[in-house]
Amino acid sequence: MKITEEQVRHVADLANLRLSNEEIARMARDLGEILTHMEKLNELDTDNVEPMAQVLYEAEETATLRADKEKQPLSNQEALACAPLPGGGYFKVPKVIER
Amino acid sequence: MSSPLEGLTIRGIRQGLTEKKFSAGELAAEALRHAREENQKTNAYLRFCPERAMEAARQVDERISRGEDPGPLAGVPVAVKDVIVTRGVHTTCGSRLLENYVPPYDATAVVRLERAGGVILGKANCDEFAMGSSNENSAFGPVRNPVAPDRVPGGSSGGSAAVVAQGTALASLGSDTGGSIRQPASFCGVVGVTPTYGRVSRYGLAAFASSLDHIGPFARNVADAATLLGVIAGRDEMDSTSAAAPVEDYRKALTGDVRGMKIGLPKEYFSGLASDTGNLIQGAIDRLKRLGCEVMEVSLPHTEYAISAYYIICTAEASSNLARYDGVRYTFRSASSQTLGDMYRNTRGEGFGAECKRRIMLGTYVLSHGYYDAYYLKAQKVRSLLTSDFHKAFEKVDALVTPVSPFPAFKLGEKLADPLEMYLSDIYTITGDLAGIPCMSVPCGKTADGLPVGMQILTRHFDEAGMFRLAHAYEQAAS
Numbered sequence: 421m422k423i424t425e426e427q428v429r430h431v432a433d434l435a436n437l438r439l440s441n442e443e444i445a446r447m448a449r450d451l452g453e454i455l456t457h458m459e460k461l462n463e464l465d466t467d468n469v470e471p472m473a474q475v476l477y478e479a480e481e482t483a484t485l486r487a488d489k490e491k492q493p494l495s496n497q498e499a500l501a502c503a504p505l506p507g508g509g510y511f512k513v514p515k516v517i518e519r
Numbered sequence: 520m521s522s523p524l525e526g527l528t529i530r531g532i533r534q535g536l537t538e539k540k541f542s543a544g545e546l547a548a549e550a551l552r553h554a555r556e557e558n559q560k561t562n563a564y565l566r567f568c569p570e571r572a573m574e575a576a577r578q579v580d581e582r583i584s585r586g587e588d589p590g591p592l593a594g595v596p597v598a599v600k601d602v603i604v605t606r607g608v609h610t611t612c613g614s615r616l617l618e619n620y621v622p623p624y625d626a627t628a629v630v631r632l633e634r635a636g637g638v639i640l641g642k643a644n645c646d647e648f649a650m651g652s653s654n655e656n657s658a659f660g661p662v663r664n665p666v667a668p669d670r671v672p673g674g675s676s677g678g679s680a681a682v683v684a685q686g687t688a689l690a691s692l693g694s695d696t697g698g699s700i701r702q703p704a705s706f707c708g709v710v711g712v713t714p715t716y717g718r719v720s721r722y723g724l725a726a727f728a729s730s731l732d733h734i735g736p737f738a739r740n741v742a743d744a745a746t747l748l749g750v751i752a753g754r755d756e757m758d759s760t761s762a763a764a765p766v767e768d769y770r771k772a773l774t775g776d777v778r779g780m781k782i783g784l785p786k787e788y789f790s791g792l793a794s795d796t797g798n799l800i801q802g803a804i805d806r807l808k809r810l811g812c813e814v815m816e817v818s819l820p821h822t823e824y825a826i827s828a829y830y831i832i833c834t835a836e837a838s839s840n841l842a843r844y845d846g847v848r849y850t851f852r853s854a855s856s857q858t859l860g861d862m863y864r865n866t867r868g869e870g871f872g873a874e875c876k877r878r879i880m881l882g883t884y885v886l887s888h889g890y891y892d893a894y895y896l897k898a899q900k901v902r903s904l905l906t907s908d909f910h911k912a913f914e915k916v917d918a919l920v921t922p923v924s925p926f927p928a929f930k931l932g933e934k935l936a937d938p939l940e941m942y943l944s945d946i947y948t949i950t951g952d953l954a955g956i957p958c959m960s961v962p963c964g965k966t967a968d969g970l971p972v973g974m975q976i977l978t979r980h981f982d983e984a985g986m987f988r989l990a991h992a993y994e995q996a997a998s
Contacts, residue, residue, distance in 0.1 A: 437879060484761075513862065
């Protein structure tokens with residue numbers, strides 16, 4: 421299966437990932453090779469097979485929910501302690517909306 | 520220099536503490552000093568946390584002096600893989616992106632480990648976000664195999680395996696998504712356990728592929744691994760995927776008696792083995808027969824499709840889980856961005872290493888418009904088939920025995936150029952993760968070159984006790 425550099429650029433855009441030209445060329449080659457290997461799955465007829473959406477079916481869907489009790493969350497200060505750019509109790513990012 | 524942990528086990532440490540041969544504080548200080556000196560040989564630790572270790576040891580000594588039970592891991596020096604968060608102690612996930620990340624909370628497994636008296640010496644090196652089979656994808660340099668320093672320790676939990684093999688920790692925590700505990704355990708000659716999916720809470724484990732991620736222990740022997748798993752296992756309200764099934768006393772399962780146990784050898788797992796590996800596994804199987812196990816051939820017919828299914832599912836989940844590292848919350852942000860979109864793209868482009876990028880790209884591709892059914896949905900269906908292969912086999916046998924890896928530890932750099940070849944080497948370990956069943960690696964000898972080889976044991980969901988019983992009986996007979 422051939423993956424073009426144009427396809428790589430499109431997927432990188434979807435993934436919000438900046439790639440250099442060298443990375444794009446390498447990625448096209450690697451993805452092509454790996455996806456070719458994955459085509460092997462087409463040998464299998466899976467029309468009547470259920471996808472495995474859960475690993476273990478132990479109990480009702482709600483059985484694993486914890487009790488809805490109030491408890492102390494992380495403080496604002498702790499939550500922001502590792503932020504690259506905190507400010508005024510928030511995470512700051514480059515301007516999104518121009519006035 | 521010799522390790523202060525030489526000849527010790529969890530039980531041995533307990534005995535030493537009770538008989539006042541040493542205090543937890545003395546043992547921790549010695550173990551730290553030794554580990555720091557030896558670490559330059561392997562790069563297995565990324566960071567030490569002496570203050571935290573000495574505080575934990577002090578609490579153990581206090582409990583003992585008050586006549587209280589110091590806990591099942593009292594004074595035991597351990598390492599924690601750097602994808603598991605530790606409050607106030609840097610947790611990098613082996614990534615530049617998190618180089619300065621200091622988590623504001625502890626993982627549940629870490630809390631339980633310390634509550635049981637465990638002493639965390641530091642954080643173990645690993646492949647970036649646990650993606651790799653050689654520990655060469657760490658942004659902070661590869662780990663060298665303590666048994667053969669020109670070779671890899673395996674991955675992704677390479678540091679966690681190496682510290683136990685090197686004697687710079689008595690045990691450790693790792694994580695396994697496609698073999699990341701068992702393969703390095705096998706390469707370094709230690710015991711590594713991947714419990715049933717949901718058996719150990721993942722709260723505080725940096726998510727890679729959520730339907731496949733496990734936390735599990737490394738140790739020198741089966742009994743210590745069983746003790747450690749007993750401590751960290753069990754329901755946790757902070758992880759809704761953690762299982763409510765009661766945790767057995769795994770040490771009680773170590774009876775040494777495996778007479779009449781039915782063991783299946785999946786025929787698909789025994790072709791293409793390096794000859795030394797094949798011979799050692801065969802020797803181990805012969806030993807199991809002499810212990811009274813009933814050994815028979817079984818078939819897991821969909822095995823050849825496992826790699827493809829696995830690398831579709833794990834990359835799809837990874838591409839979603841790693842979306843959070845966008846420069847907003849976690850320490851690193853690219854300095855050169857005018858717009859929000861550029862900030863996301865540049866931060867991720869500069870922060871992630873090559874393997875993470877490759878998996879994010881693959882995962883995004885297989886989930887992208889028009890390809891979902893052909894790849895992700897198809898892979899989930901094949902995962903059902905693979906899992907039902909196991910269920911059928913377990914109607915006939917109590918356990919499966921296989922190799923862990925087709926070959927022993929390879930040389931640093933040997934497989935880096937070919938990502939597909941690296942993926943293909945995971946063939947025997949990924950199936951256990953896909954089915955969510957417990958599996959482990961037990962050392963079963965060394966090749967002519969002195970490289971350790973591991974035997975894999977797999978059992979039914981939540982039958983860790985049966986798995987440990989078999990592994991322990993084998994270990995006793997082999998030693």
